[in-house]
Amino acid sequence: MKERRDWNQMRDSIIGLGEESSRRTYYPELLARVTQLEAAQESLRQSEANLRVLFNSLHDAVIVHDFEGRVLEVNDAMLAMYGVDQKSCRTYNLMDYSAPSVGDQGLEAKFHEIWSTLRSEGHALFRWKARRPLSPGLDFDVEVSLRQAFWFGQEAVVAVVRDISERLRLEAMLHQAQKLDSLGQLAGGVAHDTNNMLGVIIGYTDLLLEDAPAATPLANDLEQIRKAALHSADLTRQLLAFARKQPINPQVVDLNVLVESTHKMLRRLIGEQHALVWKPSTTLWSVWIDPSQVDQIVTNLAVNARDALGSGGTITLETANVQVDETYAHQHPDAKPGDYVVLTVTDDGHGMTPEVQARIFDPFFTTKGLGRGTGLGLATVYGIVRQNEGFISVYSALGEGTTFRIHLPKHLGENPGAQEAEVALKGGKETLLLVEDEEALLELAQRILEGAGYRVMSSSRPIEALHLMETNSEPIALLVTDLIMPGLNGSELYQRIHASRPEVRPLFLSGYPADTITLQELSEKRAGFLQKPFTRPALLAKVREILDA
Amino acid sequence: MDESVLGELRKFVAPEFIFGPEARRLVGRYARKLGGRRILLVSDPGVAAAGWMGECSTLLEEEGLHVTRFLGISPNPRDTETMIGAGIFLDSASDLIVAIGGGSAMDCAKGIGIVAANGGNVLDYEGVDQVPAPMPPLICIPTTGGTSADVSQFAIINNTREQVKIAIISKAVVPDVALIDPRTLVTMDPYLTACTGMDALVHAIEAFVSNAHSPITDVHALEAIRLVASHLRASVSEPNDLALRTHIMLASLQAGLAFSNASLGCVHAMAHSLGGFKDLPHGECNALLLPHVMDYNFTVAPERFRRIGEALGCDFRGLNDRECRARLMNQVLELRRDCGIDQGLAARGIHTSDLSRLASKAIEDPCNATNPRPPNQDDLKALYAEAM
Ligand SMILES: Nc1ncnc2c1ncn2[C@@H]1O[C@H](COP(=O)(O)OP(=O)(O)OP(=O)(O)O)[C@@H](O)[C@H]1O
Ligand SMILES: [Fe+2]
Ligand SMILES: [Mg+2]
Numbered sequence: 020m021k022e023r024r025d026w027n028q029m030r031d032s033i034i035g036l037g038e039e040s041s042r043r044t045y046y047p048e049l050l051a052r053v054t055q056l057e058a059a060q061e062s063l064r065q066s067e068a069n070l071r072v073l074f075n076s077l078h079d080a081v082i083v084h085d086f087e088g089r090v091l092e093v094n095d096a097m098l099a100m101y102g103v104d105q106k107s108c109r110t111y112n113l114m115d116y117s118a119p120s121v122g123d124q125g126l127e128a129k130f131h132e133i134w135s136t137l138r139s140e141g142h143a144l145f146r147w148k149a150r151r152p153l154s155p156g157l158d159f160d161v162e163v164s165l166r167q168a169f170w171f172g173q174e175a176v177v178a179v180v181r182d183i184s185e186r187l188r189l190e191a192m193l194h195q196a197q198k199l200d201s202l203g204q205l206a207g208g209v210a211h212d213t214n215n216m217l218g219v220i221i222g223y224t225d226l227l228l229e230d231a232p233a234a235t236p237l238a239n240d241l242e243q244i245r246k247a248a249l250h251s252a253d254l255t256r257q258l259l260a261f262a263r264k265q266p267i268n269p270q271v272v273d274l275n276v277l278v279e280s281t282h283k284m285l286r287r288l289i290g291e292q293h294a295l296v297w298k299p300s301t302t303l304w305s306v307w308i309d310p311s312q313v314d315q316i317v318t319n320l321a322v323n324a325r326d327a328l329g330s331g332g333t334i335t336l337e338t339a340n341v342q343v344d345e346t347y348a349h350q351h352p353d354a355k356p357g358d359y360v361v362l363t364v365t366d367d368g369h370g371m372t373p374e375v376q377a378r379i380f381d382p383f384f385t386t387k388g389l390g391r392g393t394g395l396g397l398a399t400v401y402g403i404v405r406q407n408e409g410f411i412s413v414y415s416a417l418g419e420g421t422t423f424r425i426h427l428p429k430h431l432g433e434n435p436g437a438q439e440a441e442v443a444l445k446g447g448k449e450t451l452l453l454v455e456d457e458e459a460l461l462e463l464a465q466r467i468l469e470g471a472g473y474r475v476m477s478s479s480r481p482i483e484a485l486h487l488m489e490t491n492s493e494p495i496a497l498l499v500t501d502l503i504m505p506g507l508n509g510s511e512l513y514q515r516i517h518a519s520r521p522e523v524r525p526l527f528l529s530g531y532p533a534d535t536i537t538l539q540e541l542s543e544k545r546a547g548f549l550q551k552p553f554t555r556p557a558l559l560a561k562v563r564e565i566l567d568a
Numbered sequence: 569m570d571e572s573v574l575g576e577l578r579k580f581v582a583p584e585f586i587f588g589p590e591a592r593r594l595v596g597r598y599a600r601k602l603g604g605r606r607i608l609l610v611s612d613p614g615v616a617a618a619g620w621m622g623e624c625s626t627l628l629e630e631e632g633l634h635v636t637r638f639l640g641i642s643p644n645p646r647d648t649e650t651m652i653g654a655g656i657f658l659d660s661a662s663d664l665i666v667a668i669g670g671g672s673a674m675d676c677a678k679g680i681g682i683v684a685a686n687g688g689n690v691l692d693y694e695g696v697d698q699v700p701a702p703m704p705p706l707i708c709i710p711t712t713g714g715t716s717a718d719v720s721q722f723a724i725i726n727n728t729r730e731q732v733k734i735a736i737i738s739k740a741v742v743p744d745v746a747l748i749d750p751r752t753l754v755t756m757d758p759y760l761t762a763c764t765g766m767d768a769l770v771h772a773i774e775a776f777v778s779n780a781h782s783p784i785t786d787v788h789a790l791e792a793i794r795l796v797a798s799h800l801r802a803s804v805s806e807p808n809d810l811a812l813r814t815h816i817m818l819a820s821l822q823a824g825l826a827f828s829n830a831s832l833g834c835v836h837a838m839a840h841s842l843g844g845f846k847d848l849p850h851g852e853c854n855a856l857l858l859p860h861v862m863d864y865n866f867t868v869a870p871e872r873f874r875r876i877g878e879a880l881g882c883d884f885r886g887l888n889d890r891e892c893r894a895r896l897m898n899q900v901l902e903l904r905r906d907c908g909i910d911q912g913l914a915a916r917g918i919h920t921s922d923l924s925r926l927a928s929k930a931i932e933d934p935c936n937a938t939n940p941r942p943p944n945q946d947d948l949k950a951l952y953a954e955a956m
Contacts, residue, residue: 024944029937032696033737033831034780035579035721039697040739 080180083170086134088113091170100182102151111152118148118158137165137176149180159184192352195380202382202398210255214530215457217255218552220248222463225555226470252552258382258395259530269309269407271430274338274360275299277313285317289325289334296335303338304429306360312403319396320364320423326387327368327421337363341426353410358429367420376415400425445563446471449496453477454484454512455528456504460551464499464528467555468562481507485515495523496566502529513546526565528553578782580829581739582719583708585746587821589810592709592749595624595666596631602705602744604664606634608657610677612641615669615711618755624668624709636660638680644726644733644843644850645672650679650690657684657704666707667743670764671715671724671850674708678723678741681706690725691734696934699740708743711752713803713816714764714851716771716824718746726844732929733840742828750810750817758804761816762907763851765800768792768820769903770854774833775826777865777872778938782830789826793879795819801906834943835861837933838951841926848916855909856916859900860954861939866893868941914956923952 032040074081080097084090090109098104101116119126137143143165150158162181169175224245231238282297289295317336324334341361348354371379378384380401385394400423404411408428415421451473455461458479465477476491478484481504488495498516502509513525526547547565549558586594599607607628611621616639628635638653657665657680667677679690681703686693693699708718717723723736756764772792775785799815806812838861839853866873870889877884877896880903884892918926927949930936936943 024931024936024942026937026939026942029696029934030780030831033934033938034576034829035581035697035739036577037697040579 077179080182082113082116082178082180083168083175084113084178085170085173085175088130091175097180100180101149102153115152116150118150118155133165134176137167142166146183147180149182160187189352191377195377198381206258206382210258210530213255214252214259214551215460217248217252219457219459219463221245221252221552221554222460222467224248226463226466229470229555248552254393254395255530258399268311269307271305271307272310272313273303273305274313274362274427275303277310278317278336278338278362281314281317285321288318288321292330293325293328294331294333296333298335298337300338300340302340304340304358304360306407306427307430308407308427312407316362316400316403316425317364319400320425323396324364324366324368324421326392327366327370329368332367335363335365337361337365339363340429343426351410351412353405354412354426355408355410359409359426360429362425362427363422364425365420365422370417370419370421371415372417376413379413380411446559447473447563447566449566450474450476450493451497451499451562452484452488452495452516452523454481454498454500454504454509455479456501460501464558467558468499471559471562473562480504481509481512484512488516488520495520497526497562498523499526499528499562502527524565524568526561576782578784578829580782580784580825581721581742582825582828583743583746585719585748585821587748587818589751589814590749591747592620592624592668592752593627594747595668595707595709596627596633598707598745598747599628599633599664599666600631602664602707604633604705606660606662606664607636608653608660608662608665608680609635609637610641610653610665610667610673610680611637611639611669612643612673613639615673618711620668620709620711620752620755624666628666636662641669641672641676642726642847643670643672644847645676645679645724646726646728647679647690648728650676650725651683653677653680654683654690657681662704664705664707665703666709667718668709668711670710670712671717671767674710674715674717674743675723675725677706677708678703678717678736678743679725682723682736682741690736691727693736693738694734696737697739699736699738702740706741706743707745707747709747709749709752710817710820712756712760712764713750713753713813713820714767714771714823716768716820716827718743718748719821719824720828722828724840724850730844730929732844732932735840735934737831737934748817748821750814753813753817754808754810756807758807759908760849760851761804761807762800762909763849763855764820765796765803765816765851765907766855766858766904766909767851768816768823769796769800770835770839770851770858771823771827771832772796772819773858773862773876774835774935774939775823775830776876777869777940778827778830778833779940780830780938781826785826785830788822789830790875790879792819792823792826793876795822797880797903800903804907831938832935833861833865833939834930834936834941834948834951837935837939837943838926838930838948840933840935841930842913842918842952844929845922845926846917852909852916855904855907856913857951857955858904859897860951862900863893863897863954864943864947864951865939865941866896872940912956913952918952918956920953920956923949923956926952 075095077094077096080100081094082090082097083092089112093108098108103111113130114126117126133143133145145163147161147163148158149161160183162183164179166177168177224241228238228241228245231241279299286295321334339361341359343354343356343359345356348356375386379397382398383394385392401411404425404427409426411426412424413421451468453461453464453468453475455464456479461477461479465475468475476487478487498513500509500512509527516523524545526549528549528551530551547561549561609621609625609628615621621637625635625637636656638656640652641649653676665677665681667674682693682699683690685701685703686699710718721737721739721742723741724733725736727734772789775781776789781789795815796819799812803809803812803816835854835857838857839850842848842853843850862873870892873896874884874892877892877899880899882895882899884895887895927945930948931943931945
């Protein structure tokens with residue numbers, strides 16, 4: 020006999036008072052529809068999320084607005100660009116996001132004009148001045164493209180806004196560089212001719228001075244002429260430096276040493292009432308530059324700083340090693356990434372407005388009174404720095420002083436040895452061939468050289484000079500020639516002579532050699548170079564130096 | 569028992585039902601009201617042959633509904649058939665089920681609904697409250713006077729592998745609407761009339777003595793017993809008498825309301841095992857087992873059996889329990905015989921050697937839970953033996 024079962028639990032569940040025993044209703048179609056709708060909704064949600072990611076990944080700002088200028092939707096880039104947040108962005112109207120331009124017919128009218136174009140064309144593209152509602156001082160330039168759209172069934176405009184202030188800034192800089200370049204061409208050309216004339220004046224003055232008894236009024240007058248001419252020569256040298264056509268004599272230098280050596284001169288220049296602080300970096304890379312150019316830079320910046328100071332200001336000179344990275348280089352189109360030695364000149368003077376700052380490197384731009392400034396100081400500095408493949412950055416604000424940072428590339432190569440020492444003023448007996456298209460200069464140089472004992476064959480025309488040499492079997496020790504001449508230039512002339520008489524060495528004379536001969540060529544030809552205008556001692560020293568080399 | 573029942577919290581579950589002539593013709597309106605657009609019409613070949621299914625289909629289509637028909641049902645609906653039906657329901661994108669027919673069509677329809685809503689195999693839902701999700705809307709139109717699947721929370725499915733009928737008992741399988749139309753009964757042959765009528769009687773008796781009976785179920789159970797006792801004989805011999813058919817249909821409905829809420833007993837537990845084994849008509853099995861189970865149960869509820877006897881028309885005045893018991897058995901056997909259900913299990917191909925197996929299956933049936941006398945397997949085997 021089997022055990023009787025306990026059926027009680029089964030009985031209770033059949034009676035069915037438990038929660039599981041309640042009736043439920045079922046409507047499969049509805050259920051299926053709800054499931055379908057939920058799935059569709061979910062995929063819509065995801066798609067919406069995807070689109071939002073795209074929307075917010077755009078670099079350009081997107082503003083959806085209505086035809087009353089009310090903001091309907093913006094992306095993250097818009098918030099960043101205009102300095103607003105999701106909440107506040109809608110409290111401003113399109114007017115608040117625009118900078119009113121003076122003399123316009125009014126923003127509102129302008130908007131309506133654009134919108135009517137939009138309505139007829141379907142799209143519009145224009146430049147605009149945008150405004151950050153919270154910082155109206157920081158207006159920026161944008162390019163706006165508009166499309167008509169429907170936004171939640173309402174007529175709307177989708178505005179894609181691209182910040183082009185950076186682009187405009189680069190364009191302006193490029194424009195500035197081009198302007199300076201063409202000005203440089205002009206200045207260089209003027210300087211070249213002026214130089215020649217100055218050379219004549221200085222040369223003849225030197226000759227007269229030689230004959231004039233010392234300490235007489237005549238000697239004194241001649242000295243004054245010579246001084247004025249030298250001063251003018253300085254001016255042309257500045258112009259040439261600006262035009263980057265100044266012949267230079269670069270060497271490996273330690274900026275600390277060079278700046279240090281100008282200290283005494285600067286002290287005098289700046290005057291007693293201002294402090295001069297010098298903060299050399301303890302370790303400093305060397306740079307490859309003509310030391311006289313460093314003098315020019317330091318002097319110009321220091322003088323400008325002094326002029327900006329009231330009474331009792333401070334000028335600070337500093338040096339430092341700096342690495343320029345891609346980001347910095349990107350922001351400063353002049354700059355290339357790399358290692359630089361930076362010379363900083365800071366003053367706590369009156370500073371500059373952005374308008375002045377925009378023009379300081381223009382030649383002849385000056386804010387100083389007539390006769391006080393030529394406006395060539397910074398142009399010169401600019402030229403020098405560019406010539407040495409460096410760049411300048413300026414930080415200044417009105418009333419807050421000014422900082423100039425001169426970046427000069429770190430020197431990477433070997434030190435080719437210090438430049439020649441002082442050469443004694445000596446003449447000689449050798450035969451020289453002198454070629455110079457400027458008759459006055461030719462005559463002057465001939466007189467100087469013959470006066471020093473040399474035998475000189477001279478010509479103002481290169482072809483004639485060649486002929487002279489061929490018809491003359493006499494050995495020629497040195498060719499002294501101008502570089503820029505009609506027909507055959509100095510370098511070409513030397514090539515022709517070199518073919519038949521390889522022993523002849525060249526000394527080139529020029530106001531600016533950059534166009535026709537490079538420093539490298541000069542050293543290959545074991546050539547000498549003398550910048551015009553030259554003084555008598557300079558010419559004689561150079562000739563001797565090459566003959567003795 | 570009476571005492572405990574009175575102190576208990578009780579629930580009465582019944583679908584909305586419409587009883588009366590031409591009730592079946594409301595099927596289109598109800599299908600539409602319940603939100604149906606594509607209807608799975610479940611029926612069996614016999615009902616189709618009698619024309620009821622075609623008429624129903626037309627009514628639905630006239631309502632603008634799409635109809636898919638499913639007729640692949642045996643007299644005892646099989647799990648396999650149910651699964652095929654569920655596949656058709658899903659493939660045809662149906663959203664509502666109409667079952668028209670006897671217990672087989674309606675139970676199969678319930679199985680289809682369960683699987684359509686819950687997946688898996690219909691046999692997974694055997695037992696009480698095992699159906700998690702409600703099924704699609706179900707409209708039942710009974711065409712036999714007995715099964716009462718149209719109002720019950722029962723679905724009986726034939727487990728073909730185990731050769732046993734399993735019971736799914738759940739509120740989820742109560743139809744949404746039953747359209748109970750006595751006119752559909754007129755196409756039943758006499759033997760089927762007898763079997764289904766006896767089924768209704770067994771439903772009523774088992775519900776009445778169930779240990780889960782309640783005052784409400786008692787009313788319906790007694791009334792059903794009275795109606796069957798008074799009208800079944802006549803209805804078997806006068807198949808076209810609509811008034812008689814209406815009485816039997818009403819008896820079936822009331823018996824259904826009673827047993828759906830009070831549950832059944834050992835007769836059904838044993839009949840499920842027997843029907844699954846031999847594919848015999850459910851009502852026939854019940855009729856063969858009923859007297860023996862009543863006899864077995866009598867001692868634990870003599871008072872209630874007296875009332876059953878009275879409803880059956882017995883005069884128990886002056887009789888003691890033992891005499892009552894004998895008179896009651898006689899009364900039931902007489903009714904059965906008068907309706908044309910003769911002989912015992914042996915005559916229907918059951919061997920003594922089958923009895924252990926039948927009992928072992930029967931003891932698993934949940935209907936045992938509400939039998940007034942808790943049975944064990946040997947009791948059931950002995951009862952089968954008596955019914956041979
Ligand atoms: N440190 C400074 N602080 C304020 N303004 C300055 C400073 N340096 C230069 N500037 C402005 O830049 C202008 C141009 O300077 P730049 O040196 O080119 O010419 P300059 O000093 O006027 O004349 P000069 O040719 O005699 O040097 C100056 O007139 C002045 O307005
Ligand atoms: Fe039954
Ligand atoms: Mg200056």
